[in-house]
Amino acid sequence: MGSKPKYDRTFVEDHLSQYGYKLKSEYKTAGTPMLVECANGHIYQTRFQNFYHRKTRCKVCQGLGNYNTKEELIRKLKENNCEYVDHYRDPKIKRTIVKYICSCGGLGESRIDRFLLGERCTECYAERMRTSRKKGKLERMEKLISKSSKEEQ
Incomplete structure (x- = not known):
C-alpha cells in the first residue's frame, strides 16, 4: 500500500x-x-x-534570465539599442541564442545572459579591444614620461 x-x-x-x-x-x-x-x-x-x-522563485523577475517569450527578448534588445532578428535553442549548451543587429550595425549572436552582461557583436568586441589596448598603451607611456621627468629633476 x-x-x-x-x-x-x-x-x-x-x-x-x-x-x-x-x-x-x-x-x-x-x-x-x-x-x-x-x-x-x-x-x-x-x-x-x-x-x-530552497525558496527558488521566478528567474525572470529576479533578473537571472530565462526569457521565455519572444516579446521579452525583443524588449531587452530594444532597451540596449539592438534589433531582434531571430532566436533558437542550442541543444549542446541548453541555452537560448539570440541573433540581433547590434547598435553599431553589425550582426550579433550570443546567449541572452551574456548579452545582458555586455557581450555584443564581433565588431563591437573588436572596437572595445582596440580602445582598451590604446588606453593601456597611453597609460604606460604616461608612466614612462612621468618617471623620466622625475629622474631628471
Whole structure:
C-alpha cells in the first residue's frame, strides 16, 4: 500500500498563492517538475521541493534570465539599442541564442545572459579591444614620461 503524499495539490496551491504564484499544470509529487506562473505572468518550470525548501522563485523577475517569450527578448534588445532578428535553442549548451543587429550595425549572436552582461557583436568586441589596448598603451607611456621627468629633476 502506498503512503499518502506529504504535500497534496491543495497544500501546494495554497502555499504558492501566499507568494502570488499559481499552479499551471498537474501536481504529482514534490520532486516532479510542474509549471508555475508568477505574479508578473511569467510561466516557468520548477519542483515544489525547490520552491518550498530552497525558496527558488521566478528567474525572470529576479533578473537571472530565462526569457521565455519572444516579446521579452525583443524588449531587452530594444532597451540596449539592438534589433531582434531571430532566436533558437542550442541543444549542446541548453541555452537560448539570440541573433540581433547590434547598435553599431553589425550582426550579433550570443546567449541572452551574456548579452545582458555586455557581450555584443564581433565588431563591437573588436572596437572595445582596440580602445582598451590604446588606453593601456597611453597609460604606460604616461608612466614612462612621468618617471623620466622625475629622474631628471
